[in-house]
Amino acid sequence: MHLSRLVKQAQKGNKEALLQLIIVEQDAYYRLAYSYMRNEHDAMDAMADMIVTLYEKLEQLQKGEAFYSWSKTILVKRCKTILRNKERFIPLEDERESSHDALTDDNPYRNTESEMNMQVLLSHLSVRQREAIELRYVHDLPYQTIADMTDAPLGTIKSRISQGIHKLKSMMGGDRYDNDRGEITGAQTELEYRTGTIRT
DNA sequence: AGCCGCATTCCGCTATCGAC
DNA sequence: GTCGATAGCGGAATGCGGCT
Known part of the structure; x- marks a missing residue:
């Protein structure tokens, strides 16, 4: 290439x-x-x-x-x-409604029950957090690109993703994979497996 | 070709601040 | 007090040049 x-x-x-x-x-x-x-x-x-x-x-x-x-x-x-x-x-207050749109039949992501569950989980985040997380883990874009796309400072993108992951973790009822050494989080792992972006 | 060390880049995390 | 934005730190990953 x-x-x-x-x-x-x-x-x-x-x-x-x-x-x-x-x-x-x-x-x-x-x-x-x-x-x-x-x-x-x-x-x-x-x-x-x-x-x-x-x-x-x-x-x-x-x-x-x-x-x-x-x-x-x-x-x-x-x-x-x-x-x-x-x-x-979609304004912030309408985000939950939009999450239901995301589950319509022509959604390319709606393949399995677990993917639907992840969409539901994501729908509980703010629009900006969800946008940042989707761009990072669904579309596999680097932080700097996400910052450019959203006209937000790099640090803000980091924060949105970090806090979004944190929220997802708590919604998933604690972290199945997390441990004292701070390894990859359960919610993050879930997203990466969903989207095939898990790194080896 | 393979190894090593250094520099750079990327990412996750968190302390701090301001708005509400 | 809560939430979101911001900046900065530290570690991991990666790239690259020099050496054997």
Whole structure:
């Protein structure tokens, strides 16, 4: 994989190169867009808008290796803009209702009972905590990228995730895996197993 | 090629602060 | 008092260059 080379080709106007870059991560893009839009049509719309933006602004990207975090930041901001325009951006007090939407049949995450349980658990967090945790453990994005996406300081993202995990732990009735040495938390482990992002 | 040490980056955690 | 935001610390992971 020569990411930087592909990005440079795309920056020179090579549409094939840009297409290749997008295809490699198309599933990740879709899942990310879906997690915000909650339906296939809007997720596809957001992805289409992202591709247009990428094509227009690719010259501004300085580090080729940062292409995917940069493009995902664009996608998330586009999703939020669409939601705002539709006046559907979910305010804090409505988050529980939205959690039920997340369990509809076309949700790509709703595969098993335990995944549904995790969605229910996540629905008890604040919107911002849930967003940060989903971006980290569902979409496997680094803290800095999440901070960029959400326009929040890095420390704030760390805090949201840490406190969100803490809440999940208490909701799960204590920590099955935690111990005195401070190893990986039960809730965190649960999330990582759900999403396949557990590191070996 | 393999090992070692150093530097950098990333992450988890927590103390502190301010708003309510 | 509670909650969320912020900053900073320490440990783990990773990258990289030098040496054998």
